[in-house]
Amino acid sequence: MYRSLVVDDMPIVADGLIELLQGLTHLNLKLYKAYSGTKALDILRTEKIDIVLSDIKMPGMQGIDLLKEIKVSWPNCKVIFLTAYDDFAYVRSAISLGGFEYILKIEGDDKIVRTVEKAIISLNEENVARTLIHAADRHTTLADTAPQEAYAWELLSEEKTNETDLINAFVGMNPSLRADLPVQMVMGNFKEWDCVKDQDKAGLLATVQTIIEQYTGDCARLFMSSSDDSQFLLLIQEHGEGYDGAEPVSFIRNKLEPIRQTCRKLLDIQIAFVLHDLPAGWSGFRHVFENLKKDIVRGTDSSLGMIETGALSETTVQSDKDESGTNYFQLYKVRLLDNYLASGNEVDFTKLFHELKAFLLEDSTFRLHKLECLHALHAILVSNIMACQMTDELEMAFEINKRIHLSGDGSWEELQQYRQIASSIFEYKRTMASENSPEWIDKVHAYIEANLADDLTLPMLASQVNFNPSYFSRFYKQKTGISLSDYIADIRNATAKELLKCNKIKIQDVAMKAGYQSSMAFIRFFKKQNGMTPQEFRRKMSSAIFVSDANNK
Template identity: 35%
Template structure:
């Protein structure tokens, strides 16, 4: 809603204009003043979008008021209304930044047309500013995404690790790191999602963890980070103190103290993640600097450490036992890459489980178990596979919580407590039967439960119209997949969710218009519309009249 101030030393003119605009332009929020000094008082406490002012007034003329208006509200459209058809006043008004000039003898229609022109220009400016802000936001977001993608590519060996290439990319992506200096590698793993089951919710949580780390370490650390596989986040760290940026083979005492400070801060970061966003996070950090061309090996070692036997449990803090990035045999490097490919495949099981692709799930599960068993290594491998498979199922159950009967059949305690005494065949049999149970129970809630879901959704919509009532939000409320909730709602209620939301907004708006003194723009916000004009269009489409016409009827 735009605000308009009417200024004239003759009350009869001000009151007449207020009455006319109240009828002809009810969407305007009107203010009035009987002198330029009174107008300044209004302008000092309220943003004004349009000023309709007399030019000749006692004490301060309209042309003297104009620069004060522009100083406080540069985008304000000032229209002068005067009985003096004098070129001198016209020239001063327009050259000083006035928007338009009208004679008091003009018809109401001419005055309305001038106001409409001002509103149209304000709308155009607002739209231009919105697009500029969106462009800036997209640009910043794109840079951030490209930075994360580059870190991911560096860690996986998919980007050139030559110093010249790294230097160029770091400069292009405006990263705070220096290509001439080595980095420390930090890896984080989400141990518990705190009920954040949806993909969107998890991405937000991973973003929150990155922010917490950046904020906690910002005084002493320059960093870049990236989500690497939906569960892990990796950081490249360099000290901000130039005296510590030597990258020598034997770190000096100051560098050791810096590393110990970072390591101790991980405890505070874990506490902040737990308290602020409800996540349990484990960390593994390399004990020494890593050359850029050794990043993939350093990442592989930390990944194996964090997901291995030492990393079992929640909120662990680990530091590498050897200097990361040191030369290793080709056999060790091959084993690490093989383990990483295995973990990627385990993550793919979650996709098959969520999309009901049973044959693909069974085939990949057999491949993973057979490959791990053939390695014929210690119980550590079995423990790693068990935890990785359990995480896939726990993720699915977080997103699609089972009812009591199904939960009892699943045996959640076995998912959270690995049994290393199981043979490989017993492990295969357990996870295969668990998958069959979930596949058989997909999208099969009891009929009475469907009605409860619809009632709960309706109750939430009715009491939260001013808030987020998107499909994703509503799905999170009842812990269902958004597309499945949409189908369930329409099947059970007989109408679509969007139809019910529109009905609820219309009924709430009608009630407020008839039985409250709230202004139109206030009612607009109360039923979930940030834009008054959008609300007016919505209401007229549904009721055949504007909100003001409905209130007056």
């Protein structure tokens, strides 16, 4: 985790930047703020600050003077200047004195975020460069564990390997791995590995592990089958120093590209990654490993640096014969069916239901696996039936479930009746939506207007009419012709305009009443909507009122 300090003599701007950076969890920053250069120096003397975002023109100590102090005492600190002054003299002074970057305030949030990300990458690369000296020690450690890693790799390649042996092998090599937590798996491949001299490979691997640790802390561990093989495995668990609390998939996805760039820049070596976008338990570990090996081979000839496979999404479900024949993936299909049912997506529900049914009717599928999927499918149907208060369908679902459990394999054909129940649920939801849409939309509009100053989220609004959020979003646009977010933006804009007509209400208070948590965000939104800032709009309205009063006299 890096520490970042925001410095601006306008509290509204400093607070807005803090709010922006707080919302970007992937940056993993600890944030500080100061409303003057002298206050910033006080913080710098007590805290190790890595990145400073500062206004360049401030009363008292100016940004350039602050930069000079920082470079004397904290030369590795990255100083980013933000200013409303598009003046080449300021740019030249800032950069010549060691400023990292210069941003105009009118350039928007995206430029600020990209620049902070760039500063973090630069800090990571410098940290790696400083720690490469430790790679020699790691070289020895890797050599000591090489036989264990070869054994673990062999276990993964064996079809009959059991869970206990896998856990013992991997946890035994690295005590930071925990058997009670899922593991996220990433397969890596060194491009042109054959061109690396044999005597350099072990040292190179040690350096790559050091780079990985700079970005992930001790959340990730690299395993090699052997130094002759270009493939390696990264195991990530959601614990340890460096883990930022995100979902494991999101956490590692944000780290892989910086790792690739650093390896290419410092070591002149290219790495391809394949990320499996499903949470893997140890029981599904070997199966995911085999899929990743196939994908990394297929991706070797590609220019892609990172490939995601097995994503749990509406468009990507493992469905070829090998993968659909495992219980591991079928349970995720059941979860998707629940999503489709809740969101009213009957087309994709039907397609996926037939895939699941084919798996359950396969003679080669173990009965225990069939019953596990049946139980999950029955649970999601019952939940939706009860939400719709469909008594007849509820009795039918329990009767089907009972017959399949008590009868032989032939009874699995009755699964088609589950599909008929799902059709009834979809039809019920369509009917209710059509009959009650004006009432529901009015109810949501009333809630928005009564709670405009609050954080109006889609789940919160959908809950007012007991809708699934994604379904309600589509339903609202279909019935009104505009998106829900556009409607909220229009209401907030109209409210802000009305409030701005009163000169006694401060801009910050207008922002809060219109639903914006910072004046900076409100000013950007208002200018985008109206082509002028709130202050300009207020002056324009005041002038118009003055002229009207003068004409009436």
